[in-house]
Every structure is written in structure tokens, then in C-alpha cells.
Amino acid sequence: MRTIIKGNIIHAPQLGELSIIPGGCLVLEDGAIAAVCDAMPPARPGDQIEDYGDCLLLQSFADLHLHAPQFPLLGMGMDLPLLEWLDTYTFPMEAYFADTGYARRAYRRLAGTLLSLGTTRVCMFSSVHREATLVLMEELEQAGVAGYVGKVDMDRNCPDALRETDGIASTRRWLADCAGRFSHIRPILTPRFTPACSDGLLQDLGALAAETGLPVQSHLSENPAEVAWVRELHPDCEQYWESYAKYGLWNGRTAMAHCVYSDRRERQAMGDAGVLAVHCPDSNTSLSSGIAPVRRMLEEGVKVALGSDIAGGAELAMNRVAAGAIRASKLLALSDPDHPAFLTVLEAYYLATTAGHQFFGAGAGFAVGDKLHAIVVDDSALPPVPRPLTLPERLERALYLMGPSDIRAVYSEGRKVSA
Amino acid sequence: MRTIIKGNIIHAPQLGELSIIPGGCLVLEDGAIAAVCDAMPPARPGDQIEDYGDCLLLQSFADLHLHAPQFPLLGMGMDLPLLEWLDTYTFPMEAYFADTGYARRAYRRLAGTLLSLGTTRVCMFSSVHREATLVLMEELEQAGVAGYVGKVDMDRNCPDALRETDGIASTRRWLADCAGRFSHIRPILTPRFTPACSDGLLQDLGALAAETGLPVQSHLSENPAEVAWVRELHPDCEQYWESYAKYGLWNGRTAMAHCVYSDRRERQAMGDAGVLAVHCPDSNTSLSSGIAPVRRMLEEGVKVALGSDIAGGAELAMNRVAAGAIRASKLLALSDPDHPAFLTVLEAYYLATTAGHQFFGAGAGFAVGDKLHAIVVDDSALPPVPRPLTLPERLERALYLMGPSDIRAVYSEGRKVSA
Numbered sequence: 001m002r003t004i005i006k007g008n009i010i011h012a013p014q015l016g017e018l019s020i021i022p023g024g025c026l027v028l029e030d031g032a033i034a035a036v037c038d039a040m041p042p043a044r045p046g047d048q049i050e051d052y053g054d055c056l057l058l059q060s061f062a063d064l065h066l067h068a069p070q071f072p073l074l075g076m077g078m079d080l081p082l083l084e085w086l087d088t089y090t091f092p093m094e095a096y097f098a099d100t101g102y103a104r105r106a107y108r109r110l111a112g113t114l115l116s117l118g119t120t121r122v123c124m125f126s127s128v129h130r131e132a133t134l135v136l137m138e139e140l141e142q143a144g145v146a147g148y149v150g151k152v153d154m155d156r157n158c159p160d161a162l163r164e165t166d167g168i169a170s171t172r173r174w175l176a177d178c179a180g181r182f183s184h185i186r187p188i189l190t191p192r193f194t195p196a197c198s199d200g201l202l203q204d205l206g207a208l209a210a211e212t213g214l215p216v217q218s219h220l221s222e223n224p225a226e227v228a229w230v231r232e233l234h235p236d237c238e239q240y241w242e243s244y245a246k247y248g249l250w251n252g253r254t255a256m257a258h259c260v261y262s263d264r265r266e267r268q269a270m271g272d273a274g275v276l277a278v279h280c281p282d283s284n285t286s287l288s289s290g291i292a293p294v295r296r297m298l299e300e301g302v303k304v305a306l307g308s309d310i311a312g313g314a315e316l317a318m319n320r321v322a323a324g325a326i327r328a329s330k331l332l333a334l335s336d337p338d339h340p341a342f343l344t345v346l347e348a349y350y351l352a353t354t355a356g357h358q359f360f361g362a363g364a365g366f367a368v369g370d371k372l373h374a375i376v377v378d379d380s381a382l383p384p385v386p387r388p389l390t391l392p393e394r395l396e397r398a399l400y401l402m403g404p405s406d407i408r409a410v411y412s413e414g415r416k417v418s419a
Numbered sequence: 420m421r422t423i424i425k426g427n428i429i430h431a432p433q434l435g436e437l438s439i440i441p442g443g444c445l446v447l448e449d450g451a452i453a454a455v456c457d458a459m460p461p462a463r464p465g466d467q468i469e470d471y472g473d474c475l476l477l478q479s480f481a482d483l484h485l486h487a488p489q490f491p492l493l494g495m496g497m498d499l500p501l502l503e504w505l506d507t508y509t510f511p512m513e514a515y516f517a518d519t520g521y522a523r524r525a526y527r528r529l530a531g532t533l534l535s536l537g538t539t540r541v542c543m544f545s546s547v548h549r550e551a552t553l554v555l556m557e558e559l560e561q562a563g564v565a566g567y568v569g570k571v572d573m574d575r576n577c578p579d580a581l582r583e584t585d586g587i588a589s590t591r592r593w594l595a596d597c598a599g600r601f602s603h604i605r606p607i608l609t610p611r612f613t614p615a616c617s618d619g620l621l622q623d624l625g626a627l628a629a630e631t632g633l634p635v636q637s638h639l640s641e642n643p644a645e646v647a648w649v650r651e652l653h654p655d656c657e658q659y660w661e662s663y664a665k666y667g668l669w670n671g672r673t674a675m676a677h678c679v680y681s682d683r684r685e686r687q688a689m690g691d692a693g694v695l696a697v698h699c700p701d702s703n704t705s706l707s708s709g710i711a712p713v714r715r716m717l718e719e720g721v722k723v724a725l726g727s728d729i730a731g732g733a734e735l736a737m738n739r740v741a742a743g744a745i746r747a748s749k750l751l752a753l754s755d756p757d758h759p760a761f762l763t764v765l766e767a768y769y770l771a772t773t774a775g776h777q778f779f780g781a782g783a784g785f786a787v788g789d790k791l792h793a794i795v796v797d798d799s800a801l802p803p804v805p806r807p808l809t810l811p812e813r814l815e816r817a818l819y820l821m822g823p824s825d826i827r828a829v830y831s832e833g834r835k836v837s838a
Contacts, residue, residue, distance in 0.1 A: 071802050072803060072804040073804075074802050074816070074819070074820060075801075075815060075816040075818075075819030075820040076808075076812050076815055076816050077812075077815075078764070078815065079745075079764055079815075093805075096805045096806075102805055105803065106803060106805075110802075113802075282746075285750055286745075286746065286749070288749045288752065288761065314819040314820065323733070326498075326705075327701075327704045327705065330704055330707045331704055331750050334707060342498075344498050345498055382493070383490050383491045383528065383532075384491060384524065384525060384528065385491040385492075386515045386518075386521055387515075389495075393496075396495055396496075396497065399494070401494040401733065403822070
């Protein structure tokens with residue numbers, strides 16, 4: 001049976017390029033895109049038609065870096081720098097997730113909030129807690145959010161309550177618990193970051209990555225103090241990334257958050273290995289980390305997507321994160337002659353959608369064969385304009401202004417998950 | 420008759436200093452603050468009690484620079500630099516306000532939106548249109564927004580449809596039309612900016628300012644191209660500000676938006692004259708203007724308040740503008756050794772409230788004798804936190820996250836204007 005979804009289609013198959021079909025149709029078969037058309041296809045018996053009239057039919061957002069247990073901290077402690085903020089706010093909050101009852105309440109709320117904001121795919125850190133991580137996966141799966149969730153591994157430079165004492169045994173048990181339980185949520189190996197992981201732990205995680213083929217996520221070159229710390233901890237590594245690479249945690253299925261201080265050599269290593277750089281502009285600004293060299297990365301062929309990085313970032317809404325990436329890039333362009341061109345609206349839309357979805361194996365834009373990930377935006381409640389707007393203008397306005405009340409429907413993995 | 424408003428009072432009498440009264444009371448007599456108490460005062464017959472329980476009782480916001488006729492443009496054209504954006508988006512949009520019917524619809528919506536976001540005082544640009552400006556004043560007054568509105572004056576370097584051809588005659592007529600009609604909205608003289616005003620027009624406006632004692636608002640040193648242009652137009656002026664000062668438009672009742680490129684000498688001139696610098700961080704970022712030297716201004720004793728500058732800025736909500744000021748200051752601190760200290764949450768709250776309200780003659784924080792300007796924030800729908808939050812933490816979270824649905828009541832000029 002087919003579903004035909006009608007609206008003003010705007011998708012981003014390429015960086016900086018929009019594909020626009022006014023009054024177009026997405027034809028779905030079993031939730032997968034069978035065709036993207038500029039007119040209603042000839043009717044077949046049983047067709048289900050969802051006509052959204054003059055609404056925008058956009059790609060949904062993919063959030064490639066966020067910390068689920070930090071959701072309750074959103075918008076707090078922003079005047080502290082990274083390492084102090086971790087000790088004062090983050091670690092104490094994560095310790096609460098030993099309580100699976102609390103975890104369920106917080107994660108149910110998070111899953112619903114993500115969908116209400118149009119985010120349908122995530123690459124997410126949980127905490128070190130095996131059970132709370134399963135709860136998180138259950139809540140995301142049940143709500144309809146897809147993607148990767150990682151039980152965090154760390155065994156040093158952290159509070160006792162959050163320290164792994166059994167190496168990766170609990171991670172292996174978590175992977176066993178996950179097996180066959182979820183359709184849209186998959187595990188990802190998640191060393192917190194080099195300073196919080198002993199060499200032995202990184203080595204074991206690398207071996208596990210090789211054994212299982214699982215993807216890997218971590219943090220990279222977020223802050224100068226952190227970069228210097230890694231250099232002390234790994235004197236054999238010329239650069240931060242090598243502390244992951246030497247243990248087999250650096251390949252085409254790796255996502256590294258931040259990369260603010262990744263210079264040409266580190267970026268080259270990312271490009272060569274196919275590592276995804278996850279740009280988290282609000283977090284990097286709010287924790288006074290800096291502005292990542294996104295324009296350079298894109299020019300050098302490094303893959304880049306966007307992350308909210310809550311709660312280092314105070315914005316969970318990826319349209320606001322995309323607008324934040326534009327803003328940060330404008331300020332970088334003003335202060336750094338090496339970055340003359342800021343990120344345009346079209347580029348930011350691509351980074352917040354296609355670039356992120358591709359980490360999960362999706363194609364470019366609304367690609368035939370992909371399960372649909374889309375949002376329907378009804379922008380009629382935005383300020384009234386006395387002339388017709390073009391579809392690119394409406395896309396820009398939606399990126400800057402829209403909130404949950406402007407999102408009329410959300411599709412994830414081919415299913416309508418909220419109305 | 421007294422009204423007693425109970426809640427967790429947080430106000431900012433001084434830059435960087437909060438005055439906090441958990442479960443405190445604001446006692447109003449005829450809308451004016453008679454006392455700020457830490458407990459319920461002895462009852463009097465007829466007392467009206469408004470108990471907001473555990474809600475936050477905060478100062479409302481003052482938006483010291485925004486363009487009312489640009490409200491429909493919110494979030495559009497942000498990839499253009501200032502002068503190009505004016506020609507492509509701003510001027511054509513302002514021309515629509517020759518139609519007073521359209522103006523009434525747009526301005527009614529704007530007034531309601533301002534209150535829904537907790538902004539109760541504005542220092543606002545209208546367009547050149549006399550009638551639409553009166554409509555704007557009526558709509559603000561009727562909704563309960565207080566402050567200053569200026570009919571724009573410009574007679575060069577603008578489209579014919581927006582060019583004044585009769586000098587300040589229509590401005591004098593507008594002032595005559597205003598007289599005695601409004602209780603909470605007052606006129607302000609508003610030369611658009613030096614490049615758009617002939618010398619004769621600036622001279623006449625200066626004379627009118629001297630004659631009437633009215634306040635003055637304009638733009639200053641927003642963008643390097645604009646600064647260079649003013650230098651060409653006024654070769655006798657060493658700096659931009661002198662093009663206002665030489666015509667008597669530079670004094671303690673003057674508000675100048677932006678001041679991004681105001682160097683020490685220009686800042687000294689502001690401090691000496693008591694001119695208010697209106698910092699518009701979102702606009703300055705979005706139009707790639709730069710970041711104003713706010714920390715330096717504050718250290719040098721220049722008065723600073725905040726403005727949304729819609730639609731150069733894409734955020735009308737002043738809590739978001741305040742958070743944007745923090746973000747911009749963090750990036751400036753990272754790139755400019757002359758600005759080592761970013762703006763803290765407490766400082767941003769002060770700048771968005773007390774610093775702005777004082778331009779209208781208000782005192783510091785919730786000052787006895789002032790008509791109440793306040794908002795009641797119910798933050799219980801924000802993410803659930805498993806420990807009690809301190810009131811400064813709740814203030815921070817509200818600044819970063821709150822939206823209209825978290826604002827339970829708004830008081831303007833001593834009256835409850837929305838519930």
C-alpha cells in the first residue's frame with residue numbers, strides 16, 4: 001500500500017544546493033520513498049493521501065551529538081568553562097541515572113521533546129549506567145526516534161560513582177542485552193573522551209569495535225586545556241586524534257564531536273579515515289571553547305554534521321542549532337581571514353539534515369529507497385507578510401523561527417510519529 | 420487599594436548583582452511599588468493578593484532598539500550584509516506601511532507578541548509614515564506596551580516612496596497629533612541614520628529636539644562600510660558621532676543603536692554626554708557587522724542596554740537576546756585580548772531589564788515609587804531536575820529557555836496586561 005504525501009518539498013541533496021518542488025508529492029511504499037514527484041501520480045486502489053496543502057515538507061533533523069542524561073541541565077551553568085562545568089554540573093547530574101525510575105521519566109520526556117522539535121535521528125551519549133542506557137533506548141524506540149545510543153565508558157578522572165571498575169564487561173553485557181530488542185535504535189561504542197579512559201580501556205574498546213563492527217563516538221579537540229591534557233597523557237601521540245587511532249577507534253564509522261582545535265593535519269586525518277566531525281556551535285560558544293573551522297573542513301572534504309551537544313549547548317532544537325552555526329560562522333568570518341565565507345542558510349540546512357542522516361546510511365536528500373525522515377512545517381502562524389514568500393525564504397524563516405507549534409507532522413523511519 | 424504580588428523575587432538593582440527574595444512580596448499602590456518585602460505585610464481591608472506560589476517574579480524586559488515595520492521580515496534575508504539587506508528587504512517592506520489597514524494588523528500582532536515574550540517597554544522605530552506611526556502607538560498603548568515610538572525621518576539615499584520631501588513638517592504634524600493622546604507611549608525623534616538624512620534635516624531635527632526636549636534615537640557605527648560612508652558625507656567630522664553632535668542630537672536623552680565600531684574616543688563622547696549605547700548582539704552577528712565592545716563600555720562608564728533590532732536580529736524575545744549577548748561576548752573574549760571577561764548571566768539580566776528601563780526614567784531593579792514592570796515565570800514545564808534548583812540557577816535557565824508558554828503573567832505600568 002502506498003502513502004502519498006503532498007506539500008512544498010524542499011530537500012538538500014548536496015551542500016549548498018536545494019531541490020525544491022512546489023506542490024510536490026513524496027510517494028512511500030512501506031515507509032520507503034518510492035518516488036519524489038512534481039505532481040500527483042496516477043491513482044492506485046488503496047492509496048492513502050496526506051495532503052498538507054501549502055505547508056513545507058522538509059527533511060527532519062539529525063542531531064549527531066547530545067548527552068541524554070544532561071537534558072535536565074539544559075540552560076544551566078553556562079558561565080563555567082568545559083572542565084569545571086563537567087565537575088560541577090555534568091558528573092553529579094549523570095550520577096542520578098543510577099536510578100532507572102528517574103531515568104525513564106527523564107528519557108520519556110526527552111524522546112517526546114526531540115520529536116516535537118523535528119529531530120528524528122540521534123547519535124547520543126547515555127551515561128555509564130547499563131540499565132539506564134537500555135531504558136533510554138526503549139524510550140527512544142517507543143517514541144519513534146531512530147539512531148545510535150552509547151553507554152558511556154570511562155574509568156579515570158571522573159567521580160567514583162561514574163567510574164567503570166570492570167573494564168568493558170558491563171559494555172559487553174549491555175550489547176548482549178540490546179541484541180534483537182530494537183528496530184530503529186542501535187548501540188554505538190562510546191569512550192567518553194581520552195582523559196577519562198585508561199589506555200587499557202581504549203584498547204579493549206578498539207578490540208570490541210574490530211570484533212563487532214560497531215560505530216564509535218567520542219569527543220575531539222574541544223578546548224585548549226583538554227588538548228594539552230591529552231598531550232600529557234599520551235606523549236607518544238603528536239595530536240589528540242592519534243590517541244583514538246592507535247587503539248582502532250578511528251575509521252569511517254566514527255563520529256567525533258567538536259573538532260574546534262583540529263588543525264590541518266588533524267583534519268587531514270579525519271578526511272583520510274572518513275571520520276565525521278560533529279560541529280556543536282552552541283556548546284562551543286556557551287562553554288567558551290571557540291568556533292570550529294567548518295568552512296575549511298568542508299573545503300578539504302571532511303564530513304561535517306551538526307550536534308546540539310545538550311547540555312553544553314542550551315538549544316535542543318536543531319533548527320536553532322543550524323541558525324547558531326550560521327551565526328558562529330559569521331563571527332568567525334569577521335575575525336579570521338582563513339574563513340572568509342560564512343555558512344549560508346542552504347548549507348546549514350544540509351548540515352542539519354542530509355549530512356547527519358548519511359551517518360546512519362541514508363542517501364542524499366529525499367532519496368529513493370530510504371525510509372522517510374521528514375517534517376511538515378505549517379508556517380502560517382509566523383508573522384504575516386504582505387507579499388508572497390519564495391520557498392527558500394520560507395525555509396530560512398522556518399530555520400530561524402519555528403518551534404514545536406509550527407511543526408504539524410513528523411515522519412521517522414517511514415512512519416508518522418507525531419501529528 | 421493595595422495589590423500584593425507574591426513569588427520568588429529576583430531583580431537586578433546593579434550590574435552583576437542580584438537581589439533575591441524567596442517567597443517575597445511586591446506591594447503595589449495604584450500600580451506603583453510601595454514596598455519590596457520578604458514576607459506578607461500586615462493585612463489591610465481591600466488588599467488584593469496575587470499569590471504566584473513558587474513562580475519566579477522577575478523584572479520585565481526593555482527592548483531599546485527595534486524596527487516595528489520590519490516585524491514581518493523576521494528571520495529572512497539574513498545572509499545579506501547591512502546595506503544590501505536594507506535595499507533588498509527592509510525598504511521595500513517599510514513601503515507597505517503606507518497602508519494603515521495593513522499597519523494596524525501587523526502592529527496589533529507585534530504588540531501582543533511583545534507582551535507574550537515579557538517585553539513591556541520599547542524604544543522603537545516606526546517607518547516614515549505619519550499615520551502608520553500613530554496606528555503603531557495606538558496598538559502598543561491599547562495592548563499595554565509602554566515606551567517611545569519614533570516616526571522615522573529620512574530624505575536621501577532611500578527609495579522615493581520612503582523619502583521625506585517636506586523636511587520635518589510631517590514630523591511636526593505627527594507630534595501635534597500625538598499630543599495628549601497616549602498615557603504610556605511617547606514620541607521620540609528618529610533620524611534614520613546619518614547617510615539617510617541631509618544636513619538640513621539633521622539641523623531641523625536638532626532644533627526640534629532643543630525646542631521640545633524630546634529624546635532622540637538613531638544608529639551609530641554599526642558596520643565599517645557605513646562608518647566610511649559617514650566620513651565621506653561629513654568630512655568635517657572626525658568620527659560618526661560628531662555628525663549627530665554637531666546638530667544637537669547627542670545628549671543624555673539619546674539612544675544610539677549598535678556602536679560596534681565605537682573606539683575609545685567615540686565611547687568617551689558617549690560617556691561624557693550620557694548617551695545610551697544599545698547593544699543588539701543578534702543583529703550585529705546576523706548582518707555580519709561584528710561584536711560591540713560592551714565590556715569596555717561598561718568599564719568606562721558608558722550606559723548600555725539591549726535591543727532586539729528586529730529584523731536585523733531574528734529574535735524578538737529579549738531573554739534570547741540577553742543569552743545572545745552572553746554568547747557574543749564569549750566569542751569576543753576568545754578572539755580579542757582587550758575583552759577578557761564575557762558577560763555573565765547576572766550582567767545580561769541587568770542589561771535586558773534595569774539598564775533599559777532606566778532610559779524611561781525608572782529606578783534600579785524593583786524600585787519603590789516606580790510603576791511595576793514585571794513578569795511571572797512558571798518554570799515548572801522546563802526539563803525536570805532531580806534536585807532543588809537555586810534561584811540564580813532558575814533565573815539562568817529561564818533566560819536561556821523560556822518562551823511565551825512559561826510566562827504566566829505580565830505587568831506593565833503597574834497593570835496586569837496579560838494572564
